[in-house]
Amino acid sequence: MPYQELSDFQLMALLKSRTYPHGWVRDENDAFREIIQRYQSPLLNFFRRLGADINRAEDCIQETFIKLFNYRYKYRPTHKFTTFLYTLARHSWADEGRRQKRNKFIESKEFVESKEPLDDRLDIQEAINKLSEKLRMTVVLSIYQGLTYEEIAEVLKIPVGTVKSRMSLAFQQLREVLKDEDTMQL
Numbered sequence: 404m405p406y407q408e409l410s411d412f413q414l415m416a417l418l419k420s421r422t423y424p425h426g427w428v429r430d431e432n433d434a435f436r437e438i439i440q441r442y443q444s445p446l447l448n449f450f451r452r453l454g455a456d457i458n459r460a461e462d463c464i465q466e467t468f469i470k471l472f473n474y475r476y477k478y479r480p481t482h483k484f485t486t487f488l489y490t491l492a493r494h495s496w497a498d499e500g501r502r503q504k505r506n507k508f509i510e511s512k513e514f515v516e517s518k519e520p521l522d523d524r525l526d527i528q529e530a531i532n533k534l535s536e537k538l539r540m541t542v543v544l545s546i547y548q549g550l551t552y553e554e555i556a557e558v559l560k561i562p563v564g565t566v567k568s569r570m571s572l573a574f575q576q577l578r579e580v581l582k583d584e585d586t587m588q589l
Contacts, residue, residue: 406437411484414438418475439468445548446492452543453496454532459503466495482557489544489558500536530580538573541566 406414417434446467450460470491478487531539544550544558545566552570556563 406433409434409437411438411441412480415475415478415480415484418472419478435468435472438471442488446488449489449492449543449548450496452528452531452547453539454528455496455499459499463492463495463499466498467492470495483554485548485550486554486557489548489550489554493540493558496540527577527581530577533580534573534576538569538576541569542573542577545570 409417414434414437418438443464446464447460450463451457455463467488471488474491478484531542534542540559541555544555545552550558552563552566555566559566
């Protein structure tokens with residue numbers, strides 16, 4: 404059976420089927436390659452919607468797939484595969500954020516203020532980027548990745564009620580930011 408016809412559960416079962424002390428076995432390599440092919444674009448979209456530039460998004464994708472391989476034995480087919488994958492992606496994003504903070508701190512000693520003008524019009528992605536990390540993560544998982552509130556709750560390890568309140572607060576803040584921008588244009 405071609406790997407494209409296997410479910411995520413079946414691919415993960417192949418990926419978990421053997422240990423790798425002396426190198427890859429063809430089945431696991433092909434199973435992992437298929438998972439990467441299936442989820443590389445959705446993960447790119449996920450990280451870009453969180454505000455990452457293309458290079459940073461690609462780094463996060465790579466880190467997510469490394470985590471997936473390293474944590475393959477922790478995956479349980481009782482939950483959707485995407486819930487597991489986006490949990491790992493969320494951890495990769497948090498790790499990247501910590502790296503960025505360290506880099507900004509180091510670079511701040513040599514900071515030179517730019518005099519370039521900013522674009523006057525704020526689009527929706529820029530508005531999403533203005534949300535707090537928690538709200539932005541919730542919005543991106545819901546709207547752009549298509550996860551249900553229950554799945555988001557699992558990924559973020561929070562109650563479903565918290566997901567709902569974050570979505571409500573995020574939409575309220577987005578409306579305010581976009582309204583302010585429209586007012587400034589008049």
